[in-house]
Amino acid sequence: MITGSLVALATPMLEDGELDWGCLKNLIEYHIEQGTNGLVVAGTTGECATLTLQEHCEVIRRSVKLVAGRIPVIAGTGANATQESLILTAEAKALGADACLLVTPYYNKPTQEGLYRHFKTIADAVNIPQILYNVPGRTAVDLLPETVARLAEIPNIVGIKEATGILARGKRIRDLCGKDFAIYSGDDATGMELMLQGANGVISVTNNVAPKLMRRMCDAAINGDRRSAETINSQLNDLHQKLFIEPNPIPVKWALHRMGLIAEGIRLPLTPLSPGCQGDVEHALAQAKLISKNSVPVAKPEPA
Template sequence: MKDVIFTGAGTAVVTPMKEDGTIHYEMFRELLEIQIRESADAVVVAGTTGEGSTLNDAEHIELIRFAVKCAAGRIPVIAGAGSNNTEHAVYLSRECEKAGADALLHVTPYYNKASQQGLFLHFSACAKAVKLPIILYNVPSRTGVNIFPATYKRLSEIDNIVAAKEASGNFSQMAKIASLCKDDLAIYSGNDDQITSALALGAKGVISVLSNIVPRDTHKLCAAYFDGDREESDNLQLHYLELIEALFLDVNPIPIKQAMRAMGYDVGHCRLPLCDMDPTLAEKLEAALSRYGLLKERRPVGSVTIHRPGNAGIVLARNL
């Protein structure tokens, strides 16, 4: 049985940008502090939501190093290290390990459309290059390739390939993976609207976009399930469905950054080729945020607002 990196809700944290497009490190520190204070079980840095694909290597590695320093061992920092170039993925893996990451997230090589053998060889090369535990990330809608259950089984036999973020949306496939791999491969839901369904198939939690804005309740959704309170877990899943749908009205991470700006977080905009939402969609997103009580007044300078549904938010003095 392999060690589990985390159980519960891991936040795929956004990378805040300044107006000139550079990384806003002070805002990033604030976001990490909020995640830790609000019970996030892990953070994923420089993944899809963190715009890892438009970070250059120096930015990517520095962002991981910065996150590790900020987290200071309080929660695991999982570094996005995927690439569709195996040599580059190996390089990023080694550099993220040197930067102090607790684990790596490796997406399937996109655009190339590798065969199952190609996927096996790619991930094997990445695993061989480091000692860190690796989470495989299967998201066919973005990459154009799917990891088959039999390939998962082969990969799970590699010591430091320990988990999978399954975002295929295919529960028959997820059940087959769980059946084949058992304790050799932990499964995390990659879809916020399917968390409880994944937990019912034995998933250890979720790698979440939603938890950027409601980290405590996303954690609670998982914790309630593991504590045996399935009704509370289901209620939270159903409660947030409308908000989750709104956060995917456009390509991630466009809506989550739009939402966070509307909530008062200075996260900036996405780097091209991703651009802001169509105004009509943005209006729908803000309407959803309003219905959940998440649209806040302008925050006092030097403060952190903790957003909790159903109240006016708690403003804490910034002491980062």
């Protein structure tokens, strides 16, 4: 079971929107050095919705090659069309990903039975560990715990990223699915508490900018050390909020740029962080001691 602090990795881009492969290498090395337990690539934070199919697969391919088995790579392969998601999942397996993360089909609003058949079809066709991803605030569809329990009976559906922020959801899924089914928080603000209640980790946006702190907090929470987890998380709380001041990944990409880790690139229809919000994100970075305000970046990997 993959556990701990997993980063929902931003996809670095140049100012013209082209993918920055050299920076991707730097980010991966940075996360390994900082102790991140695993990478989730080409997901929501990775701007999967604006990647071409070829780019999506290339991000997975390069990430797997660069990691070289040092930590798990989970590939985002969800789509609102079952056939597209099946193709992406099969390609991720062929490229060597350790697992896949499949978001609920967005926009077309399937029923619970439709969700069940969607995920079952992909799991039956591609023998790779698969993690469900429920984020109704973005998809307009909610994968209910009872449907998760049906899907958990399929051997290679091994867990869920639960991003509702509703703590009772985690307990309900655990009660229905048992201890061998992995539960990951997809909500940084409530991730610590969900892990203290028995979740296996967090797939985190905050981890992009604070990997070492997130690793320490997750280790403490998973081990039931509430005092240590709360102490560390208090340093991160402002980031958990301000990195969502505009839709993800707008704020976190600006924060990574402010830290000197990536260029400013982001793709339409997403736009760079509004000037009026930049001070809030900068303050959160300074509070977490990731930058010294109005100074040069604190952390910056070597150039590719």
